[in-house]
Amino acid sequence: MELESNFIKTIMEEDLKNGKVSEIVTRFPPEPNAYLHIGHARAIITNFELAKIFNGKTNLRFDDTNPVKEDSSFVEAIKEDIKWLGYEPAQVLFGSDYFGQTYDLAVTLINKGLAYVCDLNQEEMREYRGTLTEAGKNSPYRNRSISENLQLFKEMRDGKFEDGEKTLRAKIDMASPNMNMRDPVIYRIIHIEHHNTGNKWCIYPMYDFAHPIQDSIEGVTHSLCSIEYDDHRILYDWVVEKCDMPHIPHQYEFGRLNITNTIMSKRYLKQLVESNLVKWYDDPRMPTLTGLRRRGYTRDSIKNFVLGTGLSRINSTVSSEMLETSIRNDLNYQVKRVNAVLNPLKVTITNYPENEIEWIDVEYSKDNEALGTRKIAFGRNVYIEKEDFLELKPNKKWKRLSLGIEVRLMHAYFIKCNEIVKDSEGNIVELLCTYDPITKSGSGFIDRKPNGNIHFVEATTSRKSVFNHFEPLMLDSDSKRDMVERLNPNSWKTLNGFVEIDLKDTYSLERFQFIRNGYYATDYDSKKELLVFNRICELRSSFK
RNA sequence: UGGGCUAUGGCCAAGUGGUUAAGGCAUCGGACUUUGACUCCGUGAUCCCAAGUUCAAAUCUUGGUAGCCCAGCCA
Structure with a gap:
């Protein structure tokens, strides 16, 4: 599928056309503190596909400016996910690669009188910041001299202070209606080992300061992020300008994708x-x-x-x-279309010889002959789905098996149910049927129409299997309710049945259509003795 | 009158003054069928509201309304 027209693509086209940029450079900047989800996939795909259209490039840059939350174990997982999606970053980089330059730029800001070391603690800072409707007030440390700031910032770097004792703040405007501009903290003290830089640093830049610098250093032209960063853009631009960055990247925001x-x-x-x-x-x-x-x-x-x-x-x-x-x-x-019976009901074909198995050639998909054929087994003992049998045909729409009714076992023969075997509790445990040899599939027999076509597997050759069926984890998306209350108790259901012998050597993540049941993938835990399949999704159904 | 963003069919979304207002998903009909699958055909919009500019407005202007985001030394 092609990338459709969208507002960012349009912006890029114009920027290229009027010479604002000569090449498109984007980046995907995950924080290595979690596994990627499908929402991230939108960001990944958007960044890579957009660059690809314009023959540009995309970097992967780990946004690792907060060692409290980040961990290198996520780095590998994220790389793997991106690779799985089929994308290869032009470069793999780390925000921490630029800690030296970022520090120097903070010093530049101090020298310009645009940043100062602040001694306010977290609570005081919150009080001074004001509220959404009231302006904040200046920190008492706002007018420290440049030399004092320089000295103090160096001491912060050298580990003279405890976590939280001091911060470096940008000197912007405590009365700004945009909270992000009320002298935002740009460096804080964190005495924790960093997954990349070890103990080299004990001060770390904040996202709002580091990100535009990283983008600029890498020559990113279009820095895409989610919509909640919209009111950070003014700060992003401020940092790029005040740090005299030679390359000027631009931030564009898009909405989040929820499902x-x-x-x-x-x-x-x-x-x-x-x-x-x-x-x-x-x-x-x-x-x-x-x-x-x-x-x-x-x-x-x-x-x-x-x-x-x-x-x-x-x-x-x-x-x-x-x-x-x-x-x-x-x-x-x-994908191959094969037979699996998830809820087996034993069927004995009473007029079929014992100990005889018949092998029938069947194409994997009549829509895709290139997939080839395999042999399926037919014999005296077969399994069909429990749901494919109802003692009494309920209505004309019922296109399955019932007592006295004839259906086709797909790719094999017509069978007719003559007798039902029940246990002491009245449950149906077996069906006694007869088959008609002249109705063999492919024989051209057209004298009778069966009451539908159902699938089956031959009992003695089929392989024991577990089928995992899934439902959404959450019953609703009301984030105000407690998570445990919203949990769907039936999100994982396990069924025990059989698959046709052809699947005996299936491998992890091999995908199939189980005829009339859905699409499945072989699970990592599947073993030769007990195959395990995960249902990806059901087949569409108009059956009501 | 704190600031910002957004508003096109049930859900997404194209559209940049002149189009019968694309397309996908869902829905509902129908055809076909050895998967109640697939495939194919058909099915829905006075573009949040109001006023204005214009020969012409989803597109421009003004004024409303509604929803979302912002008060981390998180990203």
């Missing part, structure tokens, strides 16, 4: 994992990229989904059905 029944906040995903409400970040129910991958989603389905939702400045909530449609469309043509 119905899906909650994507880092805090929430972390809580799910730490409370053992899911197995891990790669749990197939998680909206993380690693979870979606394990579920069986393909990179193209994610890309097409994101591209299909478009891009605007609105925070949008897209129906999860759109994601499902995207994976169905991707898998429909390219």
Whole structure:
């Protein structure tokens, strides 16, 4: 799928056309403190695809300016997710690579009288900041001399002070209606080992100061971020200007992408994992990229989904059905269509010889012959789905098996149900049927029409399997309600059944259409003796 | 009268003064079918409201209304 027209693409076209920029350079700047989710995928895809269209380039830059929260374990996971999506960054960089230059630029600001060391503690600073409707007031430390500021900032760097004892603040305007401009902190003291720089630094720049500098150093032309940074842009531009950055990057904001029944906040995903409400970040129910991958989603389905939702400045909530449609469309043509019985009901073909198995050639997909064929087994003992049998045909629309009714076992023969075997509690445990040899599939038999076509697997050759079915983790998206209350108790359902013998050597993440059941992917935990499949999504159904 | 952003069918979204206002998802019909799948056909908008500018307005102006964001030494 192509990237549709959107406002950022239009801006880039104009910038290129009127010579404002000669090349498009974008960046994806994740903070290495969490696993990436499908919301990040929008940012990744947007940055890379936009640059690609204009033959530009995209860097991956880890935004690691806060060692309290960040960890190198996330660095590798994030790299892997981006690679999985099929993108290769022009460069892989770290914000911490620029700590030296960032420090020097802070000194530049001090020398210009545009930054000062402030002794206010956190609480005092909040009081001085004012409120949304009232102006703040100047810090008593605002007018320290340049030399004193220089000395103090150096001492901050040299570890003379405790965490929180002092900050470096930009001197802008405590009466600004934009809170971000009320002398924002640009450096703070944190005595913690950094995953990249170790103990070299004990002061770290804030995002608002570091980000524009990083963008400028890297020659980023279009710095894309989410809409809540809109009122940070004025500060972004201030930093670029006052630091006399030779290259001037520009920030553009776009809305966040939400999906119905899906909650994507880092805090929430972390809580799910730490409370053992899911197995891990790669749990197939998680909206993380690693979870979606394990579920069986393909990179193209994610890309097409994101591209299909478009891009605007609105925070949008897209129906999860759109994601499902995207994976169905991707898998429909390219995947093998095979038989699996998830809720087995034993069927004995009473007029078929015992100990005889018949092998039938069947194409994997009549829509894609290149997939080839395999042999399916047919014999005296088969399994069909429990839901494909009802003792009494309920209405004319019922296109499945009932007592005295004849249906086709797909790719094999017509069978007719003659007798029902029940246990002492009245549950149906077996069906006794007869088959008609002249109705064999492919024989051209047209004298009778069966009451529908159902799938089956031969009992003695099929492989025991576990099928994991998923529902949304949350029953609603009302973030005001407690998470545990909203949890869907049926988000993971396990079924035990059989797949046709052809799947005995399936490998992790191999994807199939199980005929009439849905799309599935082989789980990492699948073993030869017990195959495990995750349902990616159901087939569409107009059955009412 | 704190500041900022946004408003196009149920959900996304193109559209940049002249179009029958693209497209996708969903819905509802129908055709086809050895998957109740796929595929194919059909199906919906006085563009938040009001006034104005103009021969002509979703697009420009003014005034409303509604929603979202901002008071971390988080990003």
